[in-house]
Structures are given as C-alpha cells and as structure tokens.
Amino acid sequence: MPNPTACLLVIGNEILSGRTQDINIKFLATRLGELGIPLREVRVIPDVAETIITTVNTVRASFDHVFTTGGIGPTHDDITSECISAAFGVPWEINDEAYAIMNARYPKGEFNAARQRMATMPRGATLIENPVSAAPGFTIGNVHVMAGVPRIMQAMFECLAPTLEGGLPVISRAVYAMGLLEGAIAADLEAVQKRYPDLDVGSYPFAREIGTGVAIVTKGTDAAAAEAATAEVTAMMTRLGLTPIQGEPA
Template identity: 60%
Template sequence: MNPTACLLVIGNEILSGRTQDVNVQYIARRLSETGITLSEVRIIPDIRTVIVRNVTETRAAYDNVFTTGGIGPTHDDITSACVAESFGVPWVHHPETFRLLEAHFAPDAFNAARQRMATMPQGATPIRNSVSVAPGFTMGNVHVMAGVPRIMRAMFEEVLPTLPHGTPVTSQAWHANGLYEGALAASLEAIQHCYPTVDIGSYPYRLDESQRGVCLLCKGTDTQAVQDAATAVRNLIVEMGFRPQAGEPAKA
C-alpha cells in the first residue's frame, strides 16, 4: 500500500470565492508522481475549533497531512497556533527562525506582526522557504505551508524528498470525438470489473463543435494492469465505430 495523505486548505478567502485555489492540483500531481496517495482534500475556514478538530482527525487517519494557508503575520493567520493545540504542546518562540527573519527585514520593518511568524509549536521543524524566507514547519506527520502558490510550491518541494515514497501512479488515456458517456457506460463498467486495481475515469470534453466527446483515463500503480485496461478501452472505442486518439484532448 502506498503512503496516504490528506490536504487541508485553510482560508475564508477560498470558501468565499474571493481567491481561487490552485494548490490542490499541484500537490495531487506531485504526490501521485512519488507514490503517495492523496486520499482526501478538505477546505475549511479560519476558525480555531474547526482547524484544531480537522488537524487532529486527519493526522490520526493518514500518513501525512499537508496544510496550506494561515501562517502569515496577520490576525487571521492562526494555523500554527491551532496545530500546537492539536498536538497539545505550547506555541513558542523559535530562536533560529527569529534570527533568520531578523536578518532578512530592515530593523524598522521587523515589527511585532512579522516577529509573530517566528512562533511555532514546540518541537516543530522549520520548512525552508526559498521565496520569501519565512518558513513553514513540520510537526509530527503534519506539514504546514503557506497558501501563496509559489511559496507553497517551494515549501512542498523541500518536504517531499524527506517523505517515504511508494509506487508512482502511471496512466494512459484515449479520447474519441463524437463518443458520449451514455453510449459506453455499461461496457466501461465491465472493463472496470476486469481490472479492479485500475482507476478508470470517464471525462466528457467540448473544445468546439467538431471536437467534443469523451476521454477515458486509466491510472494505477500496476503498470501492466494499466496498459491492459487501456488496451481494452481502446478496443471498446473501435468496436463502437469511433476513432480512438491517444492521450487527453488538447486544450483549446
């Protein structure tokens, strides 16, 4: 079994629609490439009790928990303190991080709000931030990262090599113009039954009036099973009188 992971996206701005989250896709793809199964994503508000409850639940259920958002200098950046509460440890001044930030900011700019970013759960290990210096941190199996995409990516790539990896997920896709889900549902279900270890997904697309149909994606950790399932999918498309095209349809 591959290691499992959960992602907690934290922030009122995501739930309100003010900010579009782009971190989920990046994290999911990179975890898949390294054989870590992203089993669940939760989007939760900047509410202390909600964050503490979700961190506590997910760190017990999964091998790894990643959080994004809520570790900046403002009043609503409460993720760090909530993680400390979840683990039952003090939220304390971290001298090494304080010195790092103090060296980065001009003396008149290193105010109390920025100094607050040098506070983290007792026993946490900082996650290096090559973009804007202020680090994230790892506490147990919980990896706390910024919400800003380019900063999150820098932190995530620092953490990923340190985690136990599994078997990477491989995938093969076929698509066909003019073919629709309703016509192939029963036959596709039969293929799925033949290859239970392969995740077979059906995704309609419409690029323009002449390019619309369905894409069938086979993915899993058993490379041979994925190849066999993809062959069965291709043969199904041919049997139904359509022309299979390798890969996913090009985006418009």
C-alpha cells in the first residue's frame, strides 16, 4: 500500500509579511517522514476567512492528512478555528473538555472571553493535548489544527503523533563533494533518477564557510534502493576526481 500523504497549511499574515520566519515546516517534514507520512505540499496563506475555508476544503480532499499551524490564539485575528468549522459546515462552539482544561489553567476570574476563544472549536472535534500552555489544538476529519508557536506546535504534534496511521518511514541518504558543479553531473544524475523512479534524487548546491559544492540527497521508503543510488552517485563523484563525503555539508 502507498504511504499516506500530508499537506501543511501555514496560516498567518506575519509569515507572509516577513515579520516572522516559519521554522515549523522543517520539523513537520522530518517528523512526518519518520512516521511514513511524506509531506507533499506546503501552502502559506493569510488570515483571511475565505482563503482559509477554500484552501482547507481543497487540500483535505486531496491529501490523507492536512496539518495547520497558526491562528488559534485569543485575539481577533486568530480565526483558524472558526474557519475550519465553516469548512466542515458544523457549528463553532465551546468545547466542554477544552473549556474545563483552560478554566483550570487560569486563576479565578482570569479565564476571560478572549481566552475562551481558545476553547471554542468545531462541533465534533477531538482535542490535541498542549502540555506547554494548556490551550489545546484539535482534529476534525483528516485536518489537524495546531498552534503556530514552534515550541507549542512541536509539543502538540508529539501528543498527536501516536494516533496517526502512517506507512514505511521515509529514509534519507546524502553525499556531497567540495568543488562539484551541478552541470558536471546533470546528465548522469538524471539517469540515476530514471533507474530509481520510486526515489526522490535531489541536487543541492551549497556555499558554506568550508567552501562550495553540491550535495545529492536520496529519499524514499526503500532503504536498499536509496543505498544503491547513493553508491552510484558516490562513484560518479569519484570519477570526476573529487572526494565524496557522506552526510550533509556542515
């Protein structure tokens, strides 16, 4: 059976404006790969209700899992939760379990209307635990809604992960060579990709303090094939008189 697929929606005007740099993509891509749920698409969208609703409905019909980050805080521009409700056509209402968790978190009288927004969710949602700041995320259908703050999102995901049905883990093998130019290996590398159609063979030029070169990264669920493809790339670099180095460049 093919592995289930995933899409990530990064929601927030602050990402699109450049004010905030997203670091959640790398974490989720890595962890989902380990679970055998390859991340196939990432979309960054604004805090605009129509855009969120339309995008959620589009991607949840195309992917096995949809993950969202951002827009579930207590302020007026945190509209992800209510938009998910609209996308699924269900009421947006206080979730009793979430309310109880949040109410217990704050001193008496401080669980105000703004904070109660974080306990308001689509009817029928299942909570995603938040061991950092209590306010939970939620799952409805195949859509998993999490916070945008990386530390909180990561903690939420680790609570969610055991419930996700994945497939074969996606493994990655990398080899690089200093001084290598992409044009010198383009044709040979294309031939490697054709021989291993079930793998993703990527070429990534780099410039570091150590110098410049190209890293070749092979990803897939077949470890033997990935090893074989990497061996071919290593031999290719050696034929060019270069010294292949296993792993990613520092």
